[in-house]
Amino acid sequence: MHKISTLLVVLFLFTSCAKNTVFSEYKSIPDAKWHKNNVIKFSFNTIDTISKQTIYVNLRNNKDYEFSNIYLIIGVDFPNGTQVKDTLEYKMADEFGYFLGQGFTDIKENKLEFKTNTLFPIKGNYQFSIQQAMRKNGHENGVLILDGITDVGLSIEKMK
Numbered sequence: 001m002h003k004i005s006t007l008l009v010v011l012f013l014f015t016s017c018a019k020n021t022v023f024s025e026y027k028s029i030p031d032a033k034w035h036k037n038n039v040i041k042f043s044f045n046t047i048d049t050i051s052k053q054t055i056y057v058n059l060r061n062n063k064d065y066e067f068s069n070i071y072l073i074i075g076v077d078f079p080n081g082t083q084v085k086d087t088l089e090y091k092m093a094d095e096f097g098y099f100l101g102q103g104f105t106d107i108k109e110n111k112l113e114f115k116t117n118t119l120f121p122i123k124g125n126y127q128f129s130i131q132q133a134m135r136k137n138g139h140e141n142g143v144l145i146l147d148g149i150t151d152v153g154l155s156i157e158k159m160k
Contacts, residue, residue, distance in 0.1 A: 020160065022046075022053060026153035032062055034132050034146040042128040042154040046120045051158050055115040057130060058153030061092065061099065063106045065148025068093040071133040074114060079124025087133060088114070107150060117159065128154055 023044045057072065070092050075085045090112045093099050101108035120126060130152055134143040 020157045022048075022156045022158055024058075024153065024155040026058065026060075026151045028151050029149050032064060032148055032150045034149045034152075036132060036134075036142050036144055036146070038131070040130045040152045042130075044126045044128065044154075044156060045124065046126065047123050049119065049121055049123055052117050052119060054113065054157050054159060055118055055128075056155045056157070057090075057112045057114050058151075058155055059090075059092075059101075059110045059112065059149060060107055060151040060153075061101070061110070061148050062108075062150055063148070065092065065099070065146075067134060068097065070149075071135070073129075073131045073133045075127075075129040075131075077127035077129075079122045079126065086114075111155070130154070 023042075025042055027040050027042075029038070057074065059070070068091065069089055071087060071089050073085060073087050075083065077083050090110070091100060092110065099108040101110035103109050132143070132146045132149070134146050135141070136143060
């Protein structure tokens with residue numbers, strides 16, 4: 001009886017969280033080596049122009065990731081042709097060098113907030129692009145191959 005009630009609680013929690021998720025997709029980075037010219041693309045088709053939503057960039061990294069932060073260039077192409085690009089920095093490790101994120105193994109999963117309270121004002125297909133833009137301190141050129149990022153994802157959730 002105890003096992004059945006535990007299973008029901010877990011199932012309830014899983015379906016409750018999933019109800020708010022409108023879109024979720026991951027793309028693997030071959031050999032966990034993210035080339036600076038490898039732009040990861042996602043396509044999201046919406047008909048909901050009223051609900052506020054939060055957009056997340058999801059990163060999985062392994063122990064080979066050598067930085068405490070990450071810079072990303074994130075682009076959004078709207079259905080009407082409008083394009084928006086942002087360069088954002090996210091923290092990946094604490095002051096002691098321990099990776100942030102969830103996970104019990106060498107892989108940590110980070111759910112990084114990109115936009116909150118966002119409306120998709122136009123029905124149609126939105127294209128998202130994510131590119132790494134890391135540089136080492138004192139170097140003008142960016143990191144050609146960023147080691148340790150295993151997967152890049154995008155998720156969109158309705159706000160409660």
